[in-house]
Amino acid sequence: MVKAESASRPRRFGSWVRSDLAVGPALIAPAVILVGVFVLWPIARAVYLTFFDYSFLADRSAFIGLTNYLEWARDPRMWHSLWISVKFFMLYVPTSMAIALLIAVLIDRLANAHFASIYRTIFYFPVVLPAAIVFQMWIWIYEPTLGFMTLTGEAVGADTSLNWLGEPRTALGALAIMNVWRHLGETVIFFLIGLANIPKENLEAARLDGASEVKIVTRIIIPLLAPMIFLVFVLRLKVLELVAEPLFMTQGGPIGSTMTYGLQAYELFHQEDRIGYANTWFVLMAGLAVAAAAFAGKRMRQFQN
Known part of the structure; x- marks a missing residue:
């Protein structure tokens, strides 16, 4: 009887605590291992190689x-x-964010949820397209003889002799336009998430007080969207190491007008085989991006206050 009573007695609190302490690390161990192997170790290895002449x-x-x-x-x-x-960065990021904010505000005001969903899908579609398809499509668009830009210019009577990807004064802007189109839907979705968290009562009260739509956007929507704007800004810092677009579409030309920081480091790594020096470029750019994000975060807090 004594054994039966002891077996049916509930476990003490201390035993539950010890059990939870054992289960917790076991549950997070796979994530910690993945982060260590695929994030921390490559970063540490890259920093380590910057101190070597490695080929x-x-x-x-x-x-x-x-x-x-x-x-x-x-x-x-x-x-x-x-x-x-x-x-x-200056050509692409402000333009992309301004256009995305305008589109997000217009979609957010649609009364028909079905139409809003259709527009979200349309604008997000370029994000899921394979990069190679996007690059080749825009090469055709910019083609100086039969490309879409040339044919459109001829239709409206504009100058059609412009070679968008072949002239130093337009090549970088052409890449920026392509990136705006390609990633616009992603930014729109971020802003729609932010707009969904803004109380509609605030906007309606401002309209009843006679505020114009411009003032509603600049005085209410943008300040309340500041955290989401900051998030998009931080995510867009990666374009400072842009590689794929100029590598595929312009090869850094013409006359080095699209030789971005990332593409130059890529050539140091793959063509000159200066792996240690190339890692130095990427590590220092990561440091500059972190510093820029910290500065932007400080200014955002000042703006909100």
């Missing part, structure tokens, strides 16, 4: 300390490509 093909690995960092600061290719990337 895969030449089978060379010599410790050189901070030499790669000093060369990076003195390299004219770095300053040129960094300026190209900053110009691309």
Whole structure:
């Protein structure tokens, strides 16, 4: 009887705590292992290689300390490509965010949920297209003889002699236009999520008080969307290391007008086989992106206050 009573007695609180402490680490262990193997280890390896003159093909690995960092600061290719990337960022990000905000506000005001869903799908469709298809499609659009831009210019009587991807003054802007179209739907979805969290009563009260639609957007919607705008800004910082678009569409030309920071580092890695030096470029750009995100976050908090 004593054994039966002890067997049916509930476990004490301490035993439950010990059990939970054992189960918790076991549940998060797979995620920790994945992050360690596919995120932390590659980052640590990349930083480690920046201190070496490492070449895969030449089978060379010599410790050189901070030499790669000093060369990076003195390299004219770095300053040129960094300026190209900053110009691309300024062309692409503000334009994309402004257009996406306008579209998101218009979709959010649709009374018919079915139509709103259709428009969301239409604008998000380019996001899911394979990159190679998008790049080839826009090469055809920019084709200087029979491309869509040329034929459209002829139809409206505009100058059709412009070679969008073949002239230094237009090539970078052409890549920015393509990226705006390609990623617009993603930004629209982010802004729609933010708009869904804005109380409609605030907007209706502003309209009853006689506020114009422009003031509603600038004085109510944009301040309340500041966290989402900041998120989109941080996500778009990755274009500072843009590689695929100029590599596929312009190969960095014409005359280096689309030789972005990321493409220059890519060529250092794959063509010159200077793997340690190329890693220095990527590590320092990551540091610059983190600094830019921190600065933007500080300004956002000041704007909200």
